[in-house]
Structures are given as C-alpha cells and as structure tokens.
Amino acid sequence: MLVEDNELNAEIAQTLLEDEGARLTIVTNGKEAVDLFERTEPGTFDAVLMDMMMPVMDGVTATKCIRALEHDDAQMIPIIAMTANAFKEDVERCLAAGMNDHVAKPIDMGKLIPVLLKYI
Numbered sequence: 001m002l003v004e005d006n007e008l009n010a011e012i013a014q015t016l017l018e019d020e021g022a023r024l025t026i027v028t029n030g031k032e033a034v035d036l037f038e039r040t041e042p043g044t045f046d047a048v049l050m051d052m053m054m055p056v057m058d059g060v061t062a063t064k065c066i067r068a069l070e071h072d073d074a075q076m077i078p079i080i081a082m083t084a085n086a087f088k089e090d091v092e093r094c095l096a097a098g099m100n101d102h103v104a105k106p107i108d109m110g111k112l113i114p115v116l117l118k119y120i
C-alpha cells in the first residue's frame with residue numbers, strides 16, 4: 001500500500017515500483033490507509049509506504065492506529081516512512097510511532113528496494 005496525498009508523487013512512486021514488479025494500492029491520506037488496512041484480509045499487503053504530511057490524518061497517527069488494530073497483520077506489517085522529512089528527529093519520530101524504517105524523498109530506488117527487501 002502506498003499512502004501519498006500528492007498525486008504527482010504517487011504517480012512517480014507507482015511507476016518506479018511497478019517497473020520493479022510491485023503491485024500497488026494507493027490511498028491519499030492516513031485515515032484511508034487505516035480504514036483499508038482494517039477491512040482487508042491478513043496477508044493482503046506486504047508493506048505500507050507511508051508519507052508523513054497528509055491531510056485528514058498524518059503518517060505518524062496512521063501508523064499508531066494501524067499498530068493498535070485488532071488485525072492479524074497489525075503488529076507485523078512493515079510500515080516504511082517515505083517522506084521529505086529526513087532530519088534525525090523526523091526519523092526518530094517515525095520509529096517511535098511504530099514504523100520499521102525511513103526512506104527520504106525524492107525516491108531513490110537504490111535505497112528503497114533494499115529497505116523493502118529487508119522486511120518482505
């Protein structure tokens with residue numbers, strides 16, 4: 001699942017990831033991500049790529065909500081921040097919220113693919 005509110009960023013990520021063989025479900029804010037995750041069967045998603053700054057619900061809040069769900073995958077789904085917020089305190093905030101890792105934008109597939117492979 002790709003959680004990204006910026007249409008252009010979502011299109012770029014989709015193209016790059018699909019070129020690598022990924023299949024994506026794209027949602028535009030954290031609330032949509034939580035709602036979709038909650039109503040899917042376990043094993044539906046291999047990972048969540050989560051933007052941080054979004055309307056309705058930000059990535060940190062969405063991650064905390066996903067981790068709190070009574071869903072078989074809630075604790076184990078890899079959630080990876082994919083955000084322009086790349087200062088040390090941003091990374092620490094992501095990890096403290098329950099994310100597994102952090103990848104800075106703009107997307108560098110040479111960095112993103114190894115992170116995905118580490119968790120999937």
